[in-house]
Amino acid sequence: MILFGRKDKHIGTREIPNEICVECGKKGGVVSVFQIFFHIALIPVIPISRKIASQCYSCRVVKVEKQFSIKQREVSVLLKKEFKTPLWTLIGASIIFILLLYKLILKWV
Numbered sequence: 665m666i667l668f669g670r671k672d673k674h675i676g677t678r679e680i681p682n683e684i685c686v687e688c689g690k691k692g693g694v695v696s697v698f699q700i701f702f703h704i705a706l707i708p709v710i711p712i713s714r715k716i717a718s719q720c721y722s723c724r725v726v727k728v729e730k731q732f733s734i735k736q737r738e739v740s741v742l743l744k745k746e747f748k749t750p751l752w753t754l755i756g757a758s759i760i761f762i763l764l765l766y767k768l769i770l771k772w773v
């Protein structure tokens with residue numbers, strides 16, 4: 665079992681039906697957002713970043729943000745606005761914060 669590390673989770677997708685693939689020349693694909701977070705024992709602690717990638721429906725080729733077309737770039741901007749960093753990525757940080765606060769309070773009582 666992995667005790668801690670980086671993990672990513674898919675948080676949103678937008679379809680681009682008219683996007684023409686540069687690899688196979690066929691129409692249709694998706695742009696997806698992934699949240700990358702740091703976890704301890706699979707409990708998300710701190711959000712690190714969001715990653716955007718696109719995939720062609722026909723040949724399944726995956727492109728990263730740097731290789732995006734103008735249309736894909738537009739969609740990725742919308743996706744980033746629509747899918748903010750989810751709050752669950754802060755569960756671990758909140759637990760640690762509450763524990764520290766609890767310890768502090770115990771010291772004073």
Ligand SMILES: [Zn+2]
Pocket residue numbers: 685686687688689690720721722723724725
């Ligand atoms: Zn393709």
